[in-house]
Amino acid sequence: MNDRLSRLFPPQVWLKRYRRTTLIQDAIAAVLMTILVIPQSLAYAMLAGLPPETGLYASILPVIGYALFASSHTMAVGPVALIALMSATTVAPLSNGDPAVALGTSLTLALLCGLYLFAMGIARLGFIANFISHPVISGFISGSAVLIILSQLGTLLAIPASGANLPDIMGSILTHLERFNALTLLIGVAALIMLLAGRRHTQPLLIRLGLGESAAGLLQRLVPMVAVLVTTVATASAGLGDAGVAVVGVLPQGLPGLTLPSVNLAMLETLAVPAFLISLVIFVESASIAHRMAARRGERIDPDQELMGLGAANVLTAVSGGFAVAGGFSRTVVNDQAGAQTQVAGVLTAVGIGLVTVFFTDLFHYLPKATLAAIIIAAAVTLIDTRSARDTWRYSRQDGLALLATFLLTVFAGVIPGILTGVALSLLLYLYRTSKPHIAVVGRLPGTEHFRNEQRYAVETNQQLIILRVDEALYFANARYLEDRISEALRDHPAVTDCILMCSGVNMIDASALETLEAINTRLDGAGVRLHLSEVKGPVMDRLETTPFMRHLSGRVFLSTFDAWQSLNTISPDTTAANNSCFL
Known part of the structure; x- marks a missing residue:
């Protein structure tokens, strides 16, 4: 008192x-x-x-x-x-x-x-x-x-x-x-x-x-x-x-x-x-x-x-x-x-x-x-x-x-x-800024466990594996943009068999975004591409675990992106050259 x-x-x-x-x-x-x-x-x-x-x-x-x-x-x-x-x-x-x-x-x-x-x-x-x-x-x-x-x-x-x-x-x-x-x-x-x-x-x-x-x-x-x-x-x-x-x-x-x-x-x-x-x-x-x-x-x-x-x-x-x-x-x-x-x-x-x-x-x-x-x-x-x-x-x-x-x-x-x-x-x-979040295709910095934007760094990539880092909470205003961005990335990488969403920057997924993720999972599965998640934050994972999305997820949830890279990287990686910079 x-x-x-x-x-x-x-x-x-x-x-x-x-x-x-x-x-x-x-x-x-x-x-x-x-x-x-x-x-x-x-x-x-x-x-x-x-x-x-x-x-x-x-x-x-x-x-x-x-x-x-x-x-x-x-x-x-x-x-x-x-x-x-x-x-x-x-x-x-x-x-x-x-x-x-x-x-x-x-x-x-x-x-x-x-x-x-x-x-x-x-x-x-x-x-x-x-x-x-x-x-x-x-x-x-x-x-x-x-x-x-x-x-x-x-x-x-x-x-x-x-x-x-x-x-x-x-x-x-x-x-x-x-x-x-x-x-x-x-x-x-x-x-x-x-x-x-x-x-x-x-x-x-x-x-x-x-x-x-x-x-x-x-x-x-x-x-x-x-x-x-x-x-x-x-x-x-x-x-x-x-x-x-x-x-x-x-x-x-x-x-x-x-x-x-x-x-x-x-x-x-x-x-x-x-x-x-x-x-x-x-x-x-x-x-x-x-x-x-x-x-x-x-x-x-x-x-x-x-x-x-x-x-x-x-x-x-x-x-x-x-x-x-x-x-x-x-x-x-x-x-x-x-x-x-x-x-x-x-x-x-x-x-x-x-x-x-x-x-x-x-x-x-x-x-x-x-x-x-x-x-x-x-x-x-x-x-x-x-x-x-x-x-x-x-x-x-x-x-x-x-x-x-x-x-x-x-x-x-x-x-x-x-x-x-x-x-x-x-x-x-x-709403305008978060409706188009920064979504980067990332690769592995050679010899490390770190993954960075392939447009900014010289990174290792794989023709059959694409990793997209999402740098914003996912909610109704940007769910469609996420879907469009994944579709564009897959069109640019036609040999992909596994797609990883790197969720280190995602601190919330609302019901609209969850529905979009379910649609993405279904569409990718039909195209022969498995959808995986990595570095999902604890509070976000707690909510996802109770949803049908997790039961129907075609891929896996990895603790770290490096774990996903080691598990899914089945062919020799390519090295993508980029302009080295200090930016993420």
Whole structure:
């Protein structure tokens, strides 16, 4: 029972070893995290189309909920740009511009995401993230980043800008362009330059001034708070709010009451699919961050625990007035660089944000919304991964086209069509690649027990014996290809009396492939060719032994291909010359 509880609640393990020195490290990290998270949280709430205070609410209880189940020691959970955008594009068409409806729908969406994630964790479906390939994820995130940037142009110009894709957003901006506010644009551009220049030059400057690399990198992450302070003071002292510069205004003090969002069947039906897709993105994005940080620290991540942690976080954000949350890369990096050792740092950060929410919201009254837009844009720029796109295109045209298609559809159709396309492309690419597995005619390397592709090596072969190595699981999508490939090989080798399928690369044979093998065995037997198997893996053999195929197999099953060669090689072998290489 104790082991089961320890697996379910990982803090039970590391809290036993928790020391005062660890608490001090976590507390220092929490102070720095609080400073970083507040402007980000306000900005991402605006990106989600919600009041700024919801960003603060989404940074308190969800962090604690995640900490209860998380296997990652340092990943920081809260509002992130990509999930905020997906939430906004899902909610906006349903709210018709009504802020109260938008908030209620966002809470319901977060609740559904939380339930999906937690249920997947209980069902141990952490492997589900593998259904989306990295190129597709890269294209989706880059396309979403473009939409995030475009969505903030309206705030920078102080004009309405709505839409879920590039044509809609640009159309809205062009329609209202003549109403833009020059002061708002000036503040937004100044904040953006400060953020981008600070990101690039702060660390090198501080290092030249004698600061350590780690400390300089940490201070560089706090540039957004500097931008917030400078533009807030400038706006307040110059009275720019009266000149048309939109500011955050009055933020309610105190914490919201805990309550379940109002849910009806029609809303659940509408949000069910978007919520699942958003849940998938939450997990994929968060898991990649958690694995990256764990690798640096020599730790191990349990994907199923991460699912439950993220699920608990989203359920708690739904009942506490926030919106959907995920693991954030920038805040996780700051958390790690600040010296955080455990999830206690996140809990203390939540306490710090809670104190700010209760006592100090007045400090943000004159914060320009254009500054928050600049923070969002600066964060989104880092999500556009041109290097990955270039490397992927060079390595694989198929993956490159999948990345490009996902990117373009995300930008021109929206994030939900984009991620749907991404999932579909990932599965289609897998089916395409495995539908034509590598099947090589192999021969024996002279003087050894090894068998290699006769197209690549100088190997011994025999006119009456052909060996085909299958380098893929056999299933419905490639069963016919196997049959065709064997037929081609036998046409090229008309004197063959024995055919060996070398199954060292086959880890599964499904019912369709088994039926095809039976047909191959029957056809070869009728042509006077015996079918043999070699190097069949144990789990595959366990299943084959119970089938009629094994009873009707015209040949034998050999433990190794060399055993089959010795047993069936009844005439002197020929030597087939090939280009020697190191490839299999």
